[in-house]
Amino acid sequence: AQSVSQHNHHVILSEAASLELGCNYSYGGTVNLFWYVQYPGQHLQLLLKYFSGDPLVKGIKGFEAEFIKSKFSFNLRKPSVQWSDTAEYFCAVNTVEGGADGLTFGKGTHLIIQP
Amino acid sequence: NAGVTQTPKFRILKIGQSMTLQCTQDMNHNYMYWYRQDPGMGLKLIYYSVGAGITDKGEVPNGYNVSRSTTEDFPLRLELAAPSQTSVYFCASRPDKNQPQHFGDGTRLSIL
Numbered sequence: 001a002q003s004v005s006q007h008n009h010h011v012i013l014s015e016a017a018s019l020e021l022g023c024n025y026s027y028g029g030t031v032n033l034f035w036y037v038q039y040p041g042q043h044l045q046l047l048l049k050y051f052s053g054d055p056l057v058k059g060i061k062g063f064e065a066e067f068i069k070s071k072f073s074f075n076l077r078k079p080s081v082q083w084s085d086t087a088e089y090f091c092a093v094n095t096v097e098g099g100a101d102g103l104t105f106g107k108g109t110h111l112i113i114q115p
Numbered sequence: 116n117a118g119v120t121q122t123p124k125f126r127i128l129k130i131g132q133s134m135t136l137q138c139t140q141d142m143n144h145n146y147m148y149w150y151r152q153d154p155g156m157g158l159k160l161i162y163y164s165v166g167a168g169i170t171d172k173g174e175v176p177n178g179y180n181v182s183r184s185t186t187e188d189f190p191l192r193l194e195l196a197a198p199s200q201t202s203v204y205f206c207a208s209r210p211d212k213n214q215p216q217h218f219g220d221g222t223r224l225s226i227l
Contacts, residue, residue, distance in 0.1 A: 009155070042220070043205065044205065092157075
C-alpha cells in the first residue's frame, strides 16, 4: 500500500518569506499527486495537482510544486508567503492502476504566517 | 451548483447510539468517498463508491456502513457509536479516477 510522508508538522514563517513544504510518497507504480489546503474551519481545497507531463506544476494563489520521480517527492513551494496563507496543508497521492481507490494523505503541515 | 453537501455539520452522540451522516452531490460524479480526519492526522479513507450500487472498503471501515442507491447520495452509517469514532468526517466526489476530488464542508461528530 502507498504511504505519504510530510516532513514538517508545524512551520512558522514571517510574511514575504519563501516557503517549501516537503512531501515524499512510497509506491512503485504510477501515481497522481495533489496538494490540498484547509483553512481553519473549512473543507479541503485543491491547490494543485500532477497527473503527467511537465513535472513543475503551478496552482492557485501563487503555489507551485515539483514532481521528482527519482526521489518520490512532490514538494510545495511559494516564493513569498502572505498572512492569509496560514492554514493546514496536505499532500496526497492516488495510484493510477490497481489497489483501492481514494486518496492517501500525509499527516499535514500546519503553516503559521506571522505579520 | 452546490457541489458536495454534508449534513449535519455538528452532532453529539451517546455511546451505543446510531446515526447516518448524509452526503449528496449535484455534479453527477460517479466516484464518492468518505474520510475521517483526526487531530494531527491526515484524512483516512473509510469507504468509497465507483457508482450506484457499488461500494468498497477503504483503510478504516470498521464500525461503519455505506450504501449507494443513487448517483447523488452516499450516506455513512454508524450503528453503535464508540468514543473512537469522534472525528471530523468529510465526503468527497469526482467524475472519474483521473480527476481531483471535491470535498464537502465536513461533519464534526463527538461521541460521549
